[in-house]
Amino acid sequence: MRRLRRAAHGGSRRRADGWACKSPHRSAGYYQGRSLSPNLDPTPQNCTFPDDDPVSQSFDLIINGRARSVSADEQATLLDVLRGDLGLRATRFGCGLEQCGACMVLIDGEPAYACSRLISTLPGRQVVTIEGLAADGSLAPLQQAFLAEQAGQCGFCLSGILISAKALLDRNPAPSRAEIAAALDHNLCRCGAHNRIIRAIERAASARSGAPA
Known part of the structure; x- marks a missing residue:
């Protein structure tokens, strides 16, 4: 979520986050059929990515009593992984600031904010989401x-x-x-x-x- 907020405020857009290499200006296709200034080059310039792009790692988790393995950035939150990687979308994103409680899950039996808990802290911990309350389908x-x-x-x-x-x-x-x-x-x-x-x-x-x- 922090990556999304950074991007929303004009922060760095990294290849690992799924961003393509884009210029902040109009694409070349936009200028087709339009007269261009001889000094205007619509091709993106200086299209580079920082050297510290995070590398995805594999994390072994226990979600609702099942062993699950996910590949994620170590700075990804539990909420990112639950909703984006595991398809467990009943856990909600509300504020992203530990203020509303919509994202709460149980970690080792205690309520915790999934929006701020880093996935890298959770291997070996027991995580229960709202889907886990009805384990047998009832x-x-x-x-x-x-x-x-x-x-x-x-x-x-x-x-x-x-x-x-x-x-x-x-x-x-x-x-x-x-x-x-x-x-x-x-x-x-x-x-x-x-x-x-x-x-x-x-x-x-x-x-x-x-x-x-």
Whole structure:
């Protein structure tokens, strides 16, 4: 994501990032049929790339209980790899600044921001994404509770919220309303569905304990 932001602000465009060798001026094709100044050469000049272009490396990861091998720049983030290389797109890109929680995943059972975690730090770690909550193809009880309460409106934030809720219930099967709110402190919902989200987590906790929701 940092590479994208750099490019958006006019930073260096590297061959390793998929950029072609281009001039900041119009392409030669643009000038076909147009009169050119004798001093104007539309051919890109000084088309070079920095010597420090990163070289892709192979990383062995454990994603949702499965061993996965990916080839990536060591500065690539987990979110880059999940969405771009592994096709696990339910983990969202929201802000890229660890502020919204839409990108949250579990790393060794703890919620973490995938937008900032470098892939090079993850070999040997257990990563669980929202897809991993329904490992057998059936919705997990937590997901069923969110459906029952219609906990969400646009749904963009829910993957990160479900991850935070999963981590909470794993360490505290019967949280209070205040504890649920504290666990979701790093997750933003712009639709304002907070009450339904909290009720859904309470319902999931009750289902775990066998108590009526």
